[in-house]
Amino acid sequence: MFCYTLGLFFTFFIPMGVSGVFGANTDEVKSLSVTEGDSVTLNTDVTEVQSFDQILWMFGHRETRIAEMYRQDFDMFDSNETFGDRLKMDSQTGSLTITDIRNEHSGLYKLNIISSRRANSYKKFSVTVYALPVPVIINNYSNSSSNSSSSASRCSVLCSVVNVSAVSLSWFKGNSVLSSISVSNLSISLSLPLEVEYQDKNTYSCVANDTFTTHTTHLDIQQLCQTDKDLYSPFDGVIPSLIYAVLGMKAVTLLTVFIMSNFNSE
Template identity: 50%
Template sequence: MDICSVFLSMMFLTACGVFGDEVKSLSVTEGESVTLHTDIVKQTDDKIVWYYGPENTFVARINGMNISTIYSDDERFKDRMKLNDQTGDLTITHITSQHSGLYKLKISRNKKASYKNFNLTVNARLPVPALIRDSSQISSSSSSLKCSVLCSVMNVSHDVSVSWYKGKSLLSSISVSEHSIIRSISLHLECLDDSDVYSCVINNSISTQTQHLNTDVCHKCSDSPNMRRNMWIIILTVIFALLICVIIIIKHKRRVQGFKAAATRDFSRSSEDSTRITREKHC
């Protein structure tokens, strides 16, 4: 590694402030990978050097014709970097908050240099929202409110949005930052219907975390006392209706049988009378 040339380049760039005015901004989440693109196709004699931070710390370099790649010994970047030998793109893997900052690119071609700047922001991974049943909101005298749930978020370093959704419909939302006193949002239900999906969503500009409400926190409507009582009322009503139908059918059958018996008796009497009249005529 030509330490002298790297040192002289850094001193020259720092003194002249010629890293370029345009800055490309990128945002990623901790644990992800990011690639800083040079937007060029490397030519044979190109030299590409990457620097980091206000001290212009050397990060990586591709020399000219021999296409040798040199990486920094800085512990922040050790075993996390890869240079594309065709384009000079810099990829940083398993990124952490200590990789946030300004990255500077120098491209030397035909004894001329061009520069690009990249401002990288590494956001902390969003925590999974916690769902807690808020028993303080349920009074013994209240019959309409059966389930109150708090969706809480902790350990946020940047502004996030905390929201309740029913399916894809937004029910309520608040903004939370590291300085916020209120970090939870409530949802009030009578019970949890199987056909409804309630979700607490935490999101910022680049990522989202979702927690679905389940029966561990809020009971099903089918398990509620009111639902069981209503089911028993329906069952008893059906049984009562069936009994009335049976009674009506039995009475109807008895009435029909009575009509048939009376008709039979009338027919028998009519037959006897006809027979008696016929005998009297013969006599």
């Protein structure tokens, strides 16, 4: 009788105790950051999914179902909308991989592991996607060497990208690299200066690239590198015109006064 009771104890209580295979239930949120175009995997921390386990993945604060695995069958609920064909599930662990991730895939992901033999378990992931911006080129007046004798013939420009991660920024002259800078940190800004001649006829471009994406901005020397005499003012030609108009009105007034005085004298 004792052995039978002990057997029941192990049958009904031990499986509940091994729910740690799935990880204890917690409100802790694991944060992940990824560059747009990369792939990210949300791990279940399960060694092997059993046939009686149901793996359920949900997205957003509304907890919309996006993927499910039960008895080795897969169901991608959102395959034709937000994620398209980007969702992949590992048949052994139930981990979810998002390929070619986009900015709209940023948000909260929730994992539910439902079992008829073990305690249910869940995990939360907060995913932030950083997009690679197009580099911007501006005239770098603050870096102009005004005291230099060559400053009158040279122009300083600055190429920048903001809020980037694992990105390289480079200046090209034609197909040749002039200078380059890279960063691996998250959410940082990069800037790279360049000096060119006003009359330079070469082709310059600033290129930002990460593992999957490349953005190029071409330098327009004529637009950004104008000399003082090339700068156009909306008031150009206005002052001389005003002077002529005032002189004309004054002449008309004097002529009118002269005519009136002669007429009255008669």
